[in-house]
Amino acid sequence: MAEENLSPAEAFACIALVAIAADGHLSDQESRDMTITLSRMRLFEGCSREAIQQMSNDLLRLLKLYGPSALIAKAKTTLPEELRETAFAIATDLVLSDKTVTSQEQAFLDDLYQILEIPGTTALQIVQVMDIKNRG
Secondary structure (H helix, E strand, O other), X not given: OOOOOOOHHHHHHHHHHHHHHOOOOXXXXXXXXXXXXXHOOHHHOOOOHHHHHHHHHHHHHHHHHHOHHHHHHHXXXXXXXXXXXXXXXXXXXXXXXXXXXXXXXXXXXXXXXXXXXXXXXXXXXXXXXXXXXXXX
């Protein structure tokens, strides 16, 4: 993978992108949902939705080139530790937002909390809260 590091914002967006692509499909709606979600965050303050979409397109190219495992590993190196739980929460929310969780998505979330070194009890609480959020 390229020597250059991802910015914290790119690392965060990378985790969200891999989450919505975890089932092997990336719909336009999922992409829009991700862009809207990220645009509401302080981390992306000052970024237009178009800029976030362009970042997503660039990350998607890297995802296709290197695969999800290498991209997540790369993202972890520059994702600030204080944003790891937030990144997991956003990834979980995006996975649960379409009301169906595939086995690939479940496996991704199971791997992600461990990769990001989030305690299992915290990860479970995040999943439970996001499940409640997405019921309505």
